[in-house]
Amino acid sequence: MLDKEGYRPNVGIILTNSRKQVFWGKRIREHSWQFPQGGIKHGESPEQAMYRELHEEVGLLPEHVEIIGRTRNWLRYTVPDHWIRREWRGSYKGQKQIWFLLKLVGRDCDVSLRATEHPEFDAWRWNEYWVPLENVIDFKRDVYKQALGELAKLLFSRNDPRRLPRGDHWEPAVKAEETQEKPEST
Numbered sequence: 001m002l003d004k005e006g007y008r009p010n011v012g013i014i015l016t017n018s019r020k021q022v023f024w025g026k027r028i029r030e031h032s033w034q035f036p037q038g039g040i041k042h043g044e045s046p047e048q049a050m051y052r053e054l055h056e057e058v059g060l061l062p063e064h065v066e067i068i069g070r071t072r073n074w075l076r077y078t079v080p081d082h083w084i085r086r087e088w089r090g091s092y093k094g095q096k097q098i099w100f101l102l103k104l105v106g107r108d109c110d111v112s113l114r115a116t117e118h119p120e121f122d123a124w125r126w127n128e129y130w131v132p133l134e135n136v137i138d139f140k141r142d143v144y145k146q147a148l149g150e151l152a153k154l155l156f157s158r159n160d161p162r163r164l165p166r167g168d169h170w171e172p173a174v175k176a177e178e179t180q181e182k183p184e185s186t
Contacts, residue, residue, distance in 0.1 A: 001042050006093035007076055009040040011050045012147060015058065015065065015102045020155055020162065022129055023058065023104075025113075025121035033135045035144075036120070037097065046070070046098040057120045059112025060104070068101040069154040075099060077143045094139075099147035101154055129155070130165040 002008055013036040015023035024033050038053035040046060047067075054060050074096040084092055104110075113121045130148065133141045148165075156163035 001040070002092060003096065006091055007074075007096040008092065008094070009046075009074075010037060010095040010097045011040060011046050011053060012037040012075075012097045012099040012143070013050060013054055013058075013102060014099060014147065014151060015054075015060075015104060016068075016129070016155060017104050017108075017126055019126070020129055021126040022131060023111075024125050024127040024131060025057065026123040028119055028122045032137055033131075034137070034140070039095075047100075050098075050100045054102070056116045056118075057113075058124075059115030060106065060110055064104060064106030064110050065102040066105050068103055069151060070101065071097075071099040071147060071150050075143045075146050077140050080139055083139075097143060097147075099151065101151040129162055 013023075015036070017023075023035070025036060026033050036053055036057040038049065038057065040049040041052075044052070051062050054065065075098075076094060076096045078094040079092070081089060111124065113119050113124060129152065131144075133144055136144050152163050
């Protein structure tokens with residue numbers, strides 16, 4: 001199912017624990033790490049797709065999580081041609097995603113990477129919220145920046161230093177001084 005621009009509707013999931021760390025899954029038989037994500041099926045709402053993907057990829061059920069929020073709009077990434085199946089070239093451009101921020105209210109032992117016959121991940125860990133983006137495949141990095149940046153304000157208080165990224169990994173879309181209200185000119 002593609003939209004008229006060639007993007008497949010999809011959901012992304014940022015799952016946090018009580019220490020505000022994020023779930024980080026290692027793609028099966030690969031050396032790349034990512035958040036859970038997956039396509040929205042015909043007739044499915046983004047929230048329904050999120051719960052289905054959460055179970056398929058992480059083994060969690062709705063009672064194991066609490067929805068903190070979601071992105072306001074679709075976030076898009078374009079897939080390079082060499083990653084696109086030959087039969088999809090010309091019509092498929094990439095994915096558009098609604099990202100959900102969830103809090104695990106269950107336990108770590110509720111996570112099961114083998115909940116389905118086709119697992120996505122073969123390992124997982126908790127990571128600081130501002131994950132090192134060099135571990136994310138390059139064409140998805142901007143969407144990760146946008147999702148983490150938009151949803152951080154729902155997880156961290158205004159004065160919490162974890163609200164903004166730190167280190168050399170990447171800069172936030174809006175710098176701290178730009179978030180303060182500017183006085184109206186007279």
